[in-house]
Amino acid sequence: MTGLADLTLAEARDGLRSRDFSALELAEAEIGAVEAARGLNAFITETPERALAQAKRSDARLAKGEGLALDGLPLAIKDLFCTEGTLTTAASHILDGFTPRYESTVTAKLWAAGAVMLGKTNLDEFAMGSSSTQSHYGPVENPWRQAGEDRPLVPGGSSGGSAAAVAARAGLGATGTDTGGSIRQPASFCGVVGMKPTYGRCSRFGIVAFASSLDQAGPLARTVRDCAILLGVMAGYDPRDSTSADIEVPDFEAALSGDVRGLKVGIPKEYRIDGMGEEIEKLWRHGIDWLEGAGAETVEISLPHTRYALPCYYILAPAEASANLARYDGVRYGLRVPGDSIDGMYENTRAEGFGQEVKRRVLIGTYVLSAGYYDAYYLKAQRIRTLISRDFTAAFEEADVILTPTTPSAAFAIGEKMDDPIAMYLNDVFTVPASLAGLPGISLPAGLSATGLPLGLQLIGRAFDEETVLRTAGVLEDAAAFDARPGRGGGE
Amino acid sequence: MSLDKATVAKIARLARIKVPDEDLDALAGELSRILDWIEQLNEVDTRDVPPMTHVAAMKLKWRQDEVTGAPPRDDLIANAPEERDGFFCVPKVLE
Numbered sequence: 001m002t003g004l005a006d007l008t009l010a011e012a013r014d015g016l017r018s019r020d021f022s023a024l025e026l027a028e029a030e031i032g033a034v035e036a037a038r039g040l041n042a043f044i045t046e047t048p049e050r051a052l053a054q055a056k057r058s059d060a061r062l063a064k065g066e067g068l069a070l071d072g073l074p075l076a077i078k079d080l081f082c083t084e085g086t087l088t089t090a091a092s093h094i095l096d097g098f099t100p101r102y103e104s105t106v107t108a109k110l111w112a113a114g115a116v117m118l119g120k121t122n123l124d125e126f127a128m129g130s131s132s133t134q135s136h137y138g139p140v141e142n143p144w145r146q147a148g149e150d151r152p153l154v155p156g157g158s159s160g161g162s163a164a165a166v167a168a169r170a171g172l173g174a175t176g177t178d179t180g181g182s183i184r185q186p187a188s189f190c191g192v193v194g195m196k197p198t199y200g201r202c203s204r205f206g207i208v209a210f211a212s213s214l215d216q217a218g219p220l221a222r223t224v225r226d227c228a229i230l231l232g233v234m235a236g237y238d239p240r241d242s243t244s245a246d247i248e249v250p251d252f253e254a255a256l257s258g259d260v261r262g263l264k265v266g267i268p269k270e271y272r273i274d275g276m277g278e279e280i281e282k283l284w285r286h287g288i289d290w291l292e293g294a295g296a297e298t299v300e301i302s303l304p305h306t307r308y309a310l311p312c313y314y315i316l317a318p319a320e321a322s323a324n325l326a327r328y329d330g331v332r333y334g335l336r337v338p339g340d341s342i343d344g345m346y347e348n349t350r351a352e353g354f355g356q357e358v359k360r361r362v363l364i365g366t367y368v369l370s371a372g373y374y375d376a377y378y379l380k381a382q383r384i385r386t387l388i389s390r391d392f393t394a395a396f397e398e399a400d401v402i403l404t405p406t407t408p409s410a411a412f413a414i415g416e417k418m419d420d421p422i423a424m425y426l427n428d429v430f431t432v433p434a435s436l437a438g439l440p441g442i443s444l445p446a447g448l449s450a451t452g453l454p455l456g457l458q459l460i461g462r463a464f465d466e467e468t469v470l471r472t473a474g475v476l477e478d479a480a481a482f483d484a485r486p487g488r489g490g491g492e
Numbered sequence: 493m494s495l496d497k498a499t500v501a502k503i504a505r506l507a508r509i510k511v512p513d514e515d516l517d518a519l520a521g522e523l524s525r526i527l528d529w530i531e532q533l534n535e536v537d538t539r540d541v542p543p544m545t546h547v548a549a550m551k552l553k554w555r556q557d558e559v560t561g562a563p564p565r566d567d568l569i570a571n572a573p574e575e576r577d578g579f580f581c582v583p584k585v586l587e
Contacts, residue, residue, distance in 0.1 A: 101567035199547050213547065242552055311530040322507060329508070331580050333571035342583045347510035359509055363500070363519070364526060366507040377530070382543030384536055389544065421522070422529050438547030463548060 004029035009172040009226035016072045023072025027055035027116055030074040034118050037168040040141045042161040044079045045087050046119040054116040071114030076171035078162050079120035081107045082206040090208040091125045091135035094328045094353025096335045104206025105238045106217045113233045118171050121161030125355045127182055127210045130427040132160025134357045142411050143168040143486035147452035153411040156186030162220050163190035167486050173221035173230050179214045180313050181431025184443035187220055188406035188456025191445040194220040195227045198464045199438030200245035203238030211320035214435050224473045228252035255467035256474040261295030266399025270306040280405045283447045287403050287457045290479035301399055303391040308384050309433040315368050315381035322365025389437040396462050401472050404430050406443040406456035434460045442473045446480040494524040
């Protein structure tokens, strides 16, 4: 049954419902694709037995005409979601052997809707990074290559394993999490669609915490429609996450009307940054033309505090991380490195258990929260976060949705930017502002660079207006007609 | 804002991360570069701007104050690196 792994999630859903193929056949094809893509190191744990068992149960339901929303659809799960009985690592040495006795709310919703788990995907340790090279389990490779070159490229991060898997046709879709761009930036680098919903749309229960005021789960898939389908299942209020929003989940797929006539699309002038590649600028221009061609109106808007978003983020996210990661002490789960006192045991465990970037951020976070510096750094950043949020509120008086590039460049080579943390942080310059404001954002592939690498456009919407974001993304997707395929993968 | 070796050692102790003495200088340089870059926030006038407390400006939910199913002890202790008689086991803290 070659070719099943090439289907979109929506096509596979329809094929299963009309019994063109079985969930078991689809699962077998996807398991084969996961194996074929092993060279990418996109998965930390593969769960083929579980996938086959779930697929058999899906077939039983489908045969009775009782198919669920995602019945029989194989997905890859970022290894930041706790999965009951399946190793959960956050790509960290410090979680060695951790096998949760409970399930995250988002994944529980996916399984309850009949989805099939292919495995757990690789990431930057504790989701801290933009390259998926900062993993205890080794770097993830992007399935794309520059034209005529075989140098391995990063898939972006932190949801790089999920993005690489979906691009390589090893999974119809995947879960990711986004704190400052960790769904949108890897989606852009790997030529797939990735959506971060509004903060509070998806429950954070059972997701290994990085920066709790920013972390949001979201889907990655090969089409906008597929993301809409997945988000509809992942979203919803959960009493176990006090920040999850008790707001009705709309039918996101129904939002894809294809009609953007009269829609006001904001173009933020501050996103024209120095050092932005010419081809990124051109891609953005195409996006504007496509939406205008479909009857939307573009308006220039101003988000004056944009340039402060990244440094603001690099106070707040490490501050929250230093508090969240205090729980890794070698006592209750994971790695323990002995010491001559209990403090010695903590210090040794954390020194050996955390990687370089995680340590760097925990130390920065500890510093900005420490006595005497709290006001100067942490409170200052929280005030600037208010200003950034106000910028968006004002912009959405004039525009219904905002169009920007997702990243300032295409994917870079593994090993580049590794010794310069700030250069690495700049990858997220266009994605961090919406994260700080808690707004929904999507990245979709819209073209290729001169060297043949995918480039993404980002749409940002009002809080809890994922529908407008998805509707606009659907129109852009049709106009861009992106059909390039990566050179390496599992589906071929 | 440049951090010296002693400050980095102090932060590392607060964060309970052992940093070997010979690594302190390099780490101080790295962290100082990040903090220098962050300094640009001081250009922004934030007088009269309230610090953000919640991005969605929503009211936290209330619930009844009642016990709602604590996980069984076996589940809580299942991943412990060392346990004895159903308890977490740690190096001696009291002599």
